[in-house]
Amino acid sequence: MKIGSILTTRGDWLSPGNGHHPIVISSRVRLARNLAKLPFPGWAKKTERIRILDEIKPEVDGLAQMRSSFSEHLNELSALEKQVLVERHLISREHAAKGMGSAVVINPTQAVSIMINEEDHLRMQAITAGLELQKTFRVIDDVDTALEAHLDFAFDPELGYLTACPTNVGTGMRASAMVHLPGLVLSEQINQVINSVNKIGLAVRGLYGEGTEAMGNLFQVSNQTTLGENESQIIERLNKVIETLVQRENQARENLLETKRPMLLDQVGRAYGILTHAYSVSSKEALNLLSVMRLGIDLGFFPEEGRILINSLLMETQPAHLQHLSQQKLAAEERDHLRADIVREKLKDLPKPNKNKLSGGQAAGPAPETQ
Amino acid sequence: MKIGSILTTRGDWLSPGNGHHPIVISSRVRLARNLAKLPFPGWAKKTERIRILDEIKPEVDGLAQMRSSFSEHLNELSALEKQVLVERHLISREHAAKGMGSAVVINPTQAVSIMINEEDHLRMQAITAGLELQKTFRVIDDVDTALEAHLDFAFDPELGYLTACPTNVGTGMRASAMVHLPGLVLSEQINQVINSVNKIGLAVRGLYGEGTEAMGNLFQVSNQTTLGENESQIIERLNKVIETLVQRENQARENLLETKRPMLLDQVGRAYGILTHAYSVSSKEALNLLSVMRLGIDLGFFPEEGRILINSLLMETQPAHLQHLSQQKLAAEERDHLRADIVREKLKDLPKPNKNKLSGGQAAGPAPETQ
Numbered sequence: 001m002k003i004g005s006i007l008t009t010r011g012d013w014l015s016p017g018n019g020h021h022p023i024v025i026s027s028r029v030r031l032a033r034n035l036a037k038l039p040f041p042g043w044a045k046k047t048e049r050i051r052i053l054d055e056i057k058p059e060v061d062g063l064a065q066m067r068s069s070f071s072e073h074l075n076e077l078s079a080l081e082k083q084v085l086v087e088r089h090l091i092s093r094e095h096a097a098k099g100m101g102s103a104v105v106i107n108p109t110q111a112v113s114i115m116i117n118e119e120d121h122l123r124m125q126a127i128t129a130g131l132e133l134q135k136t137f138r139v140i141d142d143v144d145t146a147l148e149a150h151l152d153f154a155f156d157p158e159l160g161y162l163t164a165c166p167t168n169v170g171t172g173m174r175a176s177a178m179v180h181l182p183g184l185v186l187s188e189q190i191n192q193v194i195n196s197v198n199k200i201g202l203a204v205r206g207l208y209g210e211g212t213e214a215m216g217n218l219f220q221v222s223n224q225t226t227l228g229e230n231e232s233q234i235i236e237r238l239n240k241v242i243e244t245l246v247q248r249e250n251q252a253r254e255n256l257l258e259t260k261r262p263m264l265l266d267q268v269g270r271a272y273g274i275l276t277h278a279y280s281v282s283s284k285e286a287l288n289l290l291s292v293m294r295l296g297i298d299l300g301f302f303p304e305e306g307r308i309l310i311n312s313l314l315m316e317t318q319p320a321h322l323q324h325l326s327q328q329k330l331a332a333e334e335r336d337h338l339r340a341d342i343v344r345e346k347l348k349d350l351p352k353p354n355k356n357k358l359s360g361g362q363a364a365g366p367a368p369e370t371q
Numbered sequence: 372m373k374i375g376s377i378l379t380t381r382g383d384w385l386s387p388g389n390g391h392h393p394i395v396i397s398s399r400v401r402l403a404r405n406l407a408k409l410p411f412p413g414w415a416k417k418t419e420r421i422r423i424l425d426e427i428k429p430e431v432d433g434l435a436q437m438r439s440s441f442s443e444h445l446n447e448l449s450a451l452e453k454q455v456l457v458e459r460h461l462i463s464r465e466h467a468a469k470g471m472g473s474a475v476v477i478n479p480t481q482a483v484s485i486m487i488n489e490e491d492h493l494r495m496q497a498i499t500a501g502l503e504l505q506k507t508f509r510v511i512d513d514v515d516t517a518l519e520a521h522l523d524f525a526f527d528p529e530l531g532y533l534t535a536c537p538t539n540v541g542t543g544m545r546a547s548a549m550v551h552l553p554g555l556v557l558s559e560q561i562n563q564v565i566n567s568v569n570k571i572g573l574a575v576r577g578l579y580g581e582g583t584e585a586m587g588n589l590f591q592v593s594n595q596t597t598l599g600e601n602e603s604q605i606i607e608r609l610n611k612v613i614e615t616l617v618q619r620e621n622q623a624r625e626n627l628l629e630t631k632r633p634m635l636l637d638q639v640g641r642a643y644g645i646l647t648h649a650y651s652v653s654s655k656e657a658l659n660l661l662s663v664m665r666l667g668i669d670l671g672f673f674p675e676e677g678r679i680l681i682n683s684l685l686m687e688t689q690p691a692h693l694q695h696l697s698q699q700k701l702a703a704e705e706r707d708h709l710r711a712d713i714v715r716e717k718l719k720d721l722p723k724p725n726k727n728k729l730s731g732g733q734a735a736g737p738a739p740e741t742q
Contacts, residue, residue, distance in 0.1 A: 266651040274644050274645060
């Protein structure tokens, strides 16, 4: 599979009919593994890293799960191509900075991606639409099991899997869900909710992980600890918290519909009005307005079919995607214009607003899909 | 004429076919006069004020120019009705605070309004669409001449007409033009322009005169001094400055079209998108967005016919107008919703945008009407 095919098709989890959830955008699980008795990538010399890569990559390429994958050394990819992969959450920002001695393998549905010589020798992730943490774990666990038959992973009977960073020692697993919480943000409950999630040992981060800002009301919730619990326990606990978050978000939306319906109508109307008429939209503004549009769909102000359109726009209006689309490097201003053009054009396909819902005079109950 | 007729019809200067100008919204001239040997309203006792009113009002009512006028004592008007008159620039904010002992007379076209016992015994004003300072002066000068045949005005051969505030002594005249300067604001030249206008002895103020904020890119330019020049000289000088302002504004617009066309498209598009989709719009936001829409019409992005619609909306979405329309006192939040409803509804009548102009790909010259 060529990089072009990856970059021009969207992953399964962004395609219609794949278990979309109004609040949980996606579930991801990644495992960190290292070969026994070999230095971690950050400590290894270049020749060692290349030797490690040469040992791992054929095994990854040979996996049944990774048949017909896109498989490439990072030095063969342009900065822009790597950036597109980052924007798709297929590689980490750290991995995009790597070149010779590192590689990435992505299966055709873009559900599984494997980074070689990131912070650890192996970082394997699976991503699924909606709230599917157990299922997502099984996918990547199968990959791990298959690889372990051929590779000798650094493992300590006391500690578990050994990793470059101590925070990953043990299961080497980070499970996360990307959640869309505009209701909790609009009703100003979000900080309180984040604090209570933090208190039970889970992390809440922005769109691109650690240190990134929460934009578009999107949050990543993940386990902090990898020691002292097995994978199933961690996922079970995370799953419960996500379910509670979904409940809180739905309550917040119902309250807003009851007590602040005009404000909601105004926000959704403005987001639609700006996105369909602006000629320059920054990345951050696009995220925030598309987030509000998504809420409008969840609340039934726009038909259900719009959700896939919004999901794609969230992906395709990111800086590297825009530049890849136009086959050239674009200055921020040029990107903002192209972004506005694409959004205006694509939103023409959005089915017309549900007038009676939008008029504000009708029953104010939440739309069924938010129940 | 009843107050209802005044409040539900728009003045001639807001109606179609009355010499509209893309930049100069209206010209106004007011004269301050006082009866000789009687105390100014601020110093007069209540009984004196009533005596003065009883002397002046029949003469005003009897004028040929004021036939079939609306003529009323201020204590007969509700606070809301007075506020509507303020929003139409038919009485001053100060006059709206008056009650017993003060009156207002407004002719049927709302082109002439006469306040009795405002700061002076008589404040007479004429208002005309577009840049028509000389013509507007002649209208009010005729009224003044006719009244002077029946009333003995306080006049000093050295100083001229005597007034309550020394800044009005002399001609007692304030001539002003309401100008719409979005080009100078967007290109950040406005402060420099205001400073140079101030330096030559003219005042630049916000929408409702002294001490009010410049909103909607609307500015009132008027003479500061009333002594040492006759009326024609003052008006001639003001007229020249307004013509220069119009030239500067047109230059700014041409420059913006040449160098910042995408920014202009974006601003106009956003204004249209928000106004046609928002469910809550504050008074200030409405003014600012309608101002940008007006610029869009001037630049040919929307058809010419839209200007009257925008002018009316600028008037009708003001707080007192909204409350008078709905026949009840409305809280700020309720006004914001009603305002948004009216604007959304009315803008449906706006002819569709000129697509080729809006697309940004066509010739970028200014539309003819801005020349």
